[in-house]
Amino acid sequence: MDKINLLVTITVITMFISLFLALFLTTVKTAHKVSNRLFAFFLVLTAIDISINLGDVFEIPLNTRIFISSFVFLQLPTFYLYVLSVCYSDFKLKPKYLIHSIPFFVVNLVFVPRFYAVNLASKISFLEKSTSMPEIQFNHILVHIQIVLYLIAAFMLLRKAKKIYLENYAGASVESLHWLFQFTLALSIFYFIALIKNIFKFTDYRNISEWVKMGLFLFELVIIFWYLYKALNNPGLFRSIDSKLKLVEYIISEEKNDSLAENEKAYNEDILKLQQYMIEEKPFLNPSLTIQDIAAAIQIPVRDLSLLINHKLDQHFYDFVNSHRIENAKAILKDVTKSKVTVLEILYEVGFNSKSSFNTAFKKHTGITPTGYRKSL
Structure with missing residues (x-):
């Protein structure tokens, strides 16, 4: 019973x-x-x-x-x-x-x-x-x-x-x-x-x-x-992706090898264009940045930009953007005039929107936590 x-x-x-x-x-x-x-x-x-x-x-x-x-x-x-x-x-x-x-x-x-x-x-x-x-x-x-x-x-x-x-x-x-x-x-x-x-x-x-x-x-x-x-x-936790987007491996399989070779010079020019845009305009400060945003800004087709970053640079777009955010965060952490700026304030300033994602990305790129990096300076 x-x-x-x-x-x-x-x-x-x-x-x-x-x-x-x-x-x-x-x-x-x-x-x-x-x-x-x-x-x-x-x-x-x-x-x-x-x-x-x-x-x-x-x-x-x-x-x-x-x-x-x-x-x-x-x-x-x-x-x-x-x-x-x-x-x-x-x-x-x-x-x-x-x-x-x-x-x-x-x-x-x-x-x-x-x-x-x-x-x-x-x-x-x-x-x-x-x-x-x-x-x-x-x-x-x-x-x-x-x-x-x-x-x-x-x-x-x-x-x-x-x-x-x-x-x-x-x-x-x-x-x-x-x-x-x-x-x-x-x-x-x-x-x-x-x-x-x-x-x-x-x-x-x-x-x-x-x-x-x-x-x-x-x-x-x-x-x-x-x-x-x-x-x-976490009411805003779920933000979906566009199902029409293709994996880079599928895009590569659709491209002919000779066309990829022909585009090598254009890719190198686009890389310089992309790097210059990232340094000068700092689009990574936008926490909701997408590859479509950058493609529109530098006038490169999304398909080509995806191949450029994910295939030619051998980085996921996510890691590519985060690497720029981390470099910006490192610069702030090194700045003695900003020694009183908290890690939480820094992560929001450089484009992250959560402490866990910032710590994970920072440790992935530097091997230590943001706090540990600041103490090691």
């Missing part, structure tokens, strides 16, 4: 927090409405999925229980679309994305002949032999295949988005991609533990499965609170 009460308590708390955060995400004023609504839908699906654990407290029809359990097939597709919407600024929900709901409908169709369409006695008999029923086994196999595929797809998407960002932007979005990677990793751990739970469910140790389930709900609470904390403390 204590275990049941604990499970019900955790379920109710998790559902309440999930639905509360979903309400917050759908009502808060933000430029990221699609992303917020997708994550809100993910949270609602989560709340619906775990509500099945209240079946011992409230009378839930058997058909409804099975139908609710199938909502798990919509969770990761929704999360994947959420990641897609966060990564790309021009993301829009389109009818083609309905293809992600196919497993949900397939699973429910599988249950029609021997569960949904039969009488109550047959349903009870079906559930009593659930571990040996082909429909249940098919359900579990399909959901685990889906979990693996969608998590891999999410990680690949984040990896590509990060590479595109580093080649074209120099703002704070890379931090949001890092955090989103961590969040996806946390979900991966959650689903891995769920897999272990399901393995025990089909063995003689079903009691272990129930205890693991409670641990999962607690872990789920932690993940949700973590997301809420991050969203509230």
Whole structure:
């Protein structure tokens, strides 16, 4: 009884927090409405999925229980679309994305002949032999295949988005991609533990499965609170990239070798033009600087400028801009007349917008922290 009460308590708390955060995400004023609504839908699906654990407290029809359990097939597709919407600024929900709901409908169709369409006695008999029923086994196999595929797809998407960002932007979005990677990793751990739970469910140790389930709900609470904390403390964290941008490796593969050779002289001239612009105009002081901004200023096509920096100079645009910011910061740190200027003031002055990104970039380029650099002078 204590275990049941604990499970019900955790379920109710998790559902309440999930639905509360979903309400917050759908009502808060933000430029990221699609992303917020997708994550809100993910949270609602989560709340619906775990509500099945209240079946011992409230009378839930058997058909409804099975139908609710199938909502798990919509969770990761929704999360994947959420990641897609966060990564790309021009993301829009389109009818083609309905293809992600196919497993949900397939699973429910599988249950029609021997569960949904039969009488109550047959349903009870079906559930009593659930571990040996082909429909249940098919359900579990399909959901685990889906979990693996969608998590891999999410990680690949984040990896590509990060590479595109580093080649074209120099703002704070890379931090949001890092955090989103961590969040996806946390979900991966959650689903891995769920897999272990399901393995025990089909063995003689079903009691272990129930205890693991409670641990999962607690872990789920932690993940949700973590997301809420991050969203509230960093409202401008998610700034997406343009999905039309191509990776430099793709641009190179599209170019012919002879055309690259012919452009060698032009590239050298453009390098001088770029370096002169960076020194004289200091565009890196803009924390939201993009490769498009510089391309427009020095009148070089974005495609050529991307090849110039990311391929010819062998630097990501992100690192290229940060190297200029760090050199500017070093000059300020060396200036004895500015010895009372704090590191926090300096990082904002040179174009960074967070202490963590400044410290990381400074240490990457100098080997020590800004404070350590100032003390070593």
